[in-house]
Amino acid sequence: MTAHYPVLQVIVPLLAAPFCLVLRIPRLVAIFAILVSATAFLISTALLQQVLSHGIVIYELGGWAAPWGIEYRIDQLNGYLLVLISGISTVVLIAAQSSIGRELPENRHTFFYTAYLLCLTGLLGILVTGDAFNLFVFLEIASLSSYILIALGTDRRALTASYQYLIMGTIGATFIIIGVGLMYMMTGTLNMHDLSQRLPEIYKSRTVLCAFGFFIVGVCLKLALFPLHLWLPNAYAYAPSIATAFLAATSTKVAVYVLIRFIFSIFGINFVITSLPLSEIFLVLALAGIFAASISAIYQLNIKRLFAYSSIAQIGYMILGLAIGTQLGLTATLLHLFNHALMKGALFLAIGAVVYRINSSQLHHYAGLGKKMPWTMSAIVVGGLSLIGVPLTVGFVSKWYLVTALLDKGWWPVAVLVLLSSLLAVVYVWRIVEWIYFTPPRIILTDIQEAPLSQLIPIWLLVLANLYFGVDTRLTVGVSKLAAQSLFGVTL
Amino acid sequence: MVATALAIVCLDDLFAVVMLAGIYSLLSACFFVDLDAVDVAFTEASVGAGISTLLMLASLKLVKRYEDKSRYKPLLALGVVTVTGALLIYGTLDMPHFGDPGAPVHHHVADRYIEKSMGEIGVPNIVTSILAAYRGYDTLGETCVIFTAGIGVMSLLMVSRRTREESRKKVPADMSQQVILRIVAKMMIPFILIFALYVQFHGDYGPGGGFQAGVIFAAGIILYTMLFGLGVAQKVFSPEVIKLLTAFGVLVYAGVGMTCIFLGGNFLDYNVLAHDPVHGQHLGILLIELGVGTTVAAVMTTIFFEFTWRTVKHRYK
Numbered sequence: 028m029t030a031h032y033p034v035l036q037v038i039v040p041l042l043a044a045p046f047c048l049v050l051r052i053p054r055l056v057a058i059f060a061i062l063v064s065a066t067a068f069l070i071s072t073a074l075l076q077q078v079l080s081h082g083i084v085i086y087e088l089g090g091w092a093a094p095w096g097i098e099y100r101i102d103q104l105n106g107y108l109l110v111l112i113s114g115i116s117t118v119v120l121i122a123a124q125s126s127i128g129r130e131l132p133e134n135r136h137t138f139f140y141t142a143y144l145l146c147l148t149g150l151l152g153i154l155v156t157g158d159a160f161n162l163f164v165f166l167e168i169a170s171l172s173s174y175i176l177i178a179l180g181t182d183r184r185a186l187t188a189s190y191q192y193l194i195m196g197t198i199g200a201t202f203i204i205i206g207v208g209l210m211y212m213m214t215g216t217l218n219m220h221d222l223s224q225r226l227p228e229i230y231k232s233r234t235v236l237c238a239f240g241f242f243i244v245g246v247c248l249k250l251a252l253f254p255l256h257l258w259l260p261n262a263y264a265y266a267p268s269i270a271t272a273f274l275a276a277t278s279t280k281v282a283v284y285v286l287i288r289f290i291f292s293i294f295g296i297n298f299v300i301t302s303l304p305l306s307e308i309f310l311v312l313a314l315a316g317i318f319a320a321s322i323s324a325i326y327q328l329n330i331k332r333l334f335a336y337s338s339i340a341q342i343g344y345m346i347l348g349l350a351i352g353t354q355l356g357l358t359a360t361l362l363h364l365f366n367h368a369l370m371k372g373a374l375f376l377a378i379g380a381v382v383y384r385i386n387s388s389q390l391h392h393y394a395g396l397g398k399k400m401p402w403t404m405s406a407i408v409v410g411g412l413s414l415i416g417v418p419l420t421v422g423f424v425s426k427w428y429l430v431t432a433l434l435d436k437g438w439w440p441v442a443v444l445v446l447l448s449s450l451l452a453v454v455y456v457w458r459i460v461e462w463i464y465f466t467p468p469r470i471i472l473t474d475i476q477e478a479p480l481s482q483l484i485p486i487w488l489l490v491l492a493n494l495y496f497g498v499d500t501r502l503t504v505g506v507s508k509l510a511a512q513s514l515f516g517v518t519l
Numbered sequence: 520m521v522a523t524a525l526a527i528v529c530l531d532d533l534f535a536v537v538m539l540a541g542i543y544s545l546l547s548a549c550f551f552v553d554l555d556a557v558d559v560a561f562t563e564a565s566v567g568a569g570i571s572t573l574l575m576l577a578s579l580k581l582v583k584r585y586e587d588k589s590r591y592k593p594l595l596a597l598g599v600v601t602v603t604g605a606l607l608i609y610g611t612l613d614m615p616h617f618g619d620p621g622a623p624v625h626h627h628v629a630d631r632y633i634e635k636s637m638g639e640i641g642v643p644n645i646v647t648s649i650l651a652a653y654r655g656y657d658t659l660g661e662t663c664v665i666f667t668a669g670i671g672v673m674s675l676l677m678v679s680r681r682t683r684e685e686s687r688k689k690v691p692a693d694m695s696q697q698v699i700l701r702i703v704a705k706m707m708i709p710f711i712l713i714f715a716l717y718v719q720f721h722g723d724y725g726p727g728g729g730f731q732a733g734v735i736f737a738a739g740i741i742l743y744t745m746l747f748g749l750g751v752a753q754k755v756f757s758p759e760v761i762k763l764l765t766a767f768g769v770l771v772y773a774g775v776g777m778t779c780i781f782l783g784g785n786f787l788d789y790n791v792l793a794h795d796p797v798h799g800q801h802l803g804i805l806l807i808e809l810g811v812g813t814t815v816a817a818v819m820t821t822i823f824f825e826f827t828w829r830t831v832k833h834r835y836k
Contacts (some may be wrong), residue, residue: 042773045766088656090788094628133602138674145667164660168667175671209610237610372774472672
């Protein structure tokens with residue numbers, strides 16, 4: 028069975044999703060979903076171990092050899108992200124049962140879990156595949172199911188938010204498929220490894236350049252790079268809390284992965300730097316995104332929207348790492364990918380717990396909650412500190428690597444800007460702290476209790492992960508470095 | 520096609536727009552036939568011109584027929600679209616010439632499909648070999664996409680069982696007085712359904728397969744529902760059963776893949792399904808096409824039903 032792990036990684040949730048409809052009873056479905064996600068997590072850890080000890084794992088689907096059939100190809104990069112995505116998904120699902128129970132009417136629970144598992148299937152499918160078109164297919168599954176997850180929000184505005192995301196996401200997907208189509212036209216292959224070997228001969232061709240351009244723009248829409256981020260704040264704000272936690276921690280990360288995979292493993296960093304001023308474009312957009320989004324975050328009244336804007340800023344940091352174009356920069360990006368997933372997972376779950384109790388995500392309703400829900404609120408504070416990048420949290424580790432990479436490249440003004448932008452994070456996190464701890468509540472909060480244990484446990488699991496990986500960086504830094512090395516090794 | 524597209528943009532009569540969109544799909548289907556891509560043309564004709572026009576008409580019942588005038592002038596969007604178009608044209612400059620036999624698409628991977636697929640899979644229609652065997656995993660993904668779409672519509676437009684029961688009693692068939700239509704449809708529906716089955720099982724030899732068959736089958740059901748009313752239709756096609764069928768198709772497809780693993784092959788490696796690899800491929804393709812057809816037909820029917828219930832709910836309450 029070990030040999031089939033790569034495909035089981037995706038097939039287990041894929042088979043489980045339709046099976047949810049057969050099970051029907053919401054409570055059963057919820058437990059079933061946790062079990063499925065936990066299985067996926069176990070498989071992914073086994074896979075990562077396999078990759079770290081034996082190198083790249085290849086699986087031929089249908090038994091057809093690579094360029095004719097589809098292959099799964101797992102190296103350090105996607106092995107590492109598989110563990111992250113399936114892990115986060117499992118933790119979030121533990122909190123789901125109570126939160127979804129409160130936020131959605133009962134006849135929609137089964138659909139929610141089905142869509143959730145489909146989304147997980149899509150994201151995992153994007154990660155493991157070594158085939159450009161297969162990636163698109165699973166991207167469609169992931170996108171469609173995330174539109175559903177968002178639209179299931181109880182607020183009517185969730186529907187418009189989801190529709191907006193649908194339009195933007197579909198444009199993004201179309202651009203991606205145009206890119207893949209043009210690549211196929213020029214090389215006659217869809218296999219990523221094969222593409223990377225056949226593309227260098229025709230780098231000068233305008234069609235390849237065009238393919239690359241379309242692909243990059245499409246992916247940047249998906250990962251909400253400033254100024255293509257407009258769909259994100261509303262989508263995160265009105266989706267059910269569990270969906271927000273899951274999507275914020277995983278879906279943009281997977282889009283960043285796709286970007287990295289195509290830039291480094293397929294086109295090769297040399298082509299990217301020499302043929303297009305991509306490094307400069309990314310630098311400018313990343314910085315603009317960091318500042319614009321952080322400043323908007325300061326003025327938000329809804330805490331979900333606030334963190335949604337903060338997510339856009341954090342994506343800026345990841346893209347900034349890519350823009351540096353060195354191995355250190357890429358390491359910083361990969362680290363931040365992992366770390367940001369932990370932060371946002373913890374934060375949005377904590378917000379979900381508050382919504383569970385007070386049924387609101389407006390900041391002014393948070394007044395005085397520090398005393399009523401001490402565990403949840405301290406989780407938000409730790410998550411916030413991690414966002415700022417305070418030492419002993421994961422945020423510090425990723426900022427440290429990013430700034431080192433910038434200094435190493437000699438871009439010290441950019442490094443200064445990154446540090447300045449952290450001050451903006453201090454402002455918006457402080458605003459929350461002020462509301463939670465220092466503002467007396469307008470109404471007397473008597474009947475509000477601490478969040479239930481089923482939510483506190485997953486929240487604190489993620490918060491502790493934030494602290495643990497902030498101190499013991501062997502796993503994250505180690506694997507990020509290995510992955511960055513191999514990505515640069517392929518192209519040199 | 521250009522004229523149709525422009526007309527769609529300019530008109531504000533949504534009914535005309537839907538019809539033109541159907542015509543546009545039909546034209547592009549003809550275009551695909553011209554390019555010798557018969558399977559694609561078939562899909563486009565059945566999905567684009569057939570079922571999606573029907574679904575749009577069903578949703579048109581929910582909204583007004585005419586578009587509201589908007590004062591918003593999307594100049595920025597126009598700019599973006601122009602730039603995108605210009606880029607696409609720029610990209611065509613270095614493309615291999617149309618029909619160039621030396622183009623990379625016709626070599627590399629394609630050679631093996633053309634030369635060996637008959638021996639390896641034994642299916643005369645190479646498109647089916649690629650779709651269901653060489654790249655069968657993509658098709659599983661696509662089936663899953665359709666299932667996801669079905670889940671989306673079911674979860675968002677869901678109407679409670681009570682409303683459904685009520686609607687069954689209250690609503691007369693909208694077109695029950697159209698005698699000619701009813702008689703013609705009664706004559707046609709059996710043929711439509713048989714044709715769907717033919718397309719389903721003949722995909723190995725000619726253009727066709729699960730996707731097209733599923734859509735045609737669903738079109739038959741929808742036609743019946745439109746003429747004889749929801750109440751009668753639901754006695755035959757129970758919504759609960761159809762809901763399960765959407766899941767069933769995906770389960771069959773992925774189940775075939777898992778069976779291959781248990782029999783010692785890779786996922787979706789049909790060779791191990793029978794003693795003889797070619798027989799195994801035949802069996803595998805037959806089963807997965809059945810899975811695809813089931814999911815597609817069930818999802819399309821569900822989407823139509825959900826839209827209709829919504830309409831009923833709005834109109835008769």
